Amino acid sequence: MMGNVDLENWQKKSADHQKQYRQLLQKADKTRVYRQLPDLHEEAFSKVDCLSCANCCKNYSPRFKTPDIKRISKQLRMKESVFIDTYLRLDEDGDYVVKSSPCxxxxxxxxxxxYEDRPSDCHRFPYTDEDVLLKRPAITLKNATFCPAVYYVLEKLMKF
Incomplete structure (x- = not known):
């Protein structure tokens, strides 16, 4: 893989590069990008420590789908309705999300x-090893503003 990506001041750089990212996501050779994602994803997470960041958990909420709610409420030994009333609200899309930030x-x-029972959205986040990266560019662009791993992967893709 060519070129290093400096994570210093990544949030400012990510904000400055949103237009280039949008163009990349629109014009990318999907086959080529998908082939590179597993390695780029692994490389990003060898440089980014989620436990020192946790921006995703501090500022955003995953969707809690029915299987997630069933699994987590069972683990917490709560009735599903009590779990929902205690922790969740319906968002504008009709999805259950956490009532408050941070999570x-x-x-x-x-x-x-x-962690072991977390929602599938949390497990899959930040989608840097999935086709979601290209198929849902609005989400990718938003994620690049608060997740250094997404920033890293997009910067690497721009160097190809």
Whole structure:
């Protein structure tokens, strides 16, 4: 893989590069990008420590789908309705999301108290090893503003 990506001041650089990212996501050779994603994803996470960041858990919410709610409420030994009333609200898209930020399951040490049972959105985030990266460019662009791993992958893709 060519070129290094400097994570210093990445948030400012990501904001400055949103237009280039949008163009990249629109014009990218999908086959070529998809072939590179597994390695880029792994490389990004060898340089980014989620536990020192946790921006995703501090500022945004995953969708809690029915299987997630069933699994987590069972693990917490709560009725599903009580779990929903305690932690969740319906957003404008009709999805269940956490009522408050940061996520109520995020500890002061940035560890997740329900990590083994976390929602599939959390498990899959930030989608840097999935076709979501290109198929949902609005999400990718937003994620690049708060996740250094997404910034890293997009910067690497721009160097090809």
């Amino acid at each position: 109520p399951f995020l500890g002061a040490d940035n560890y997740c108290s329900i």
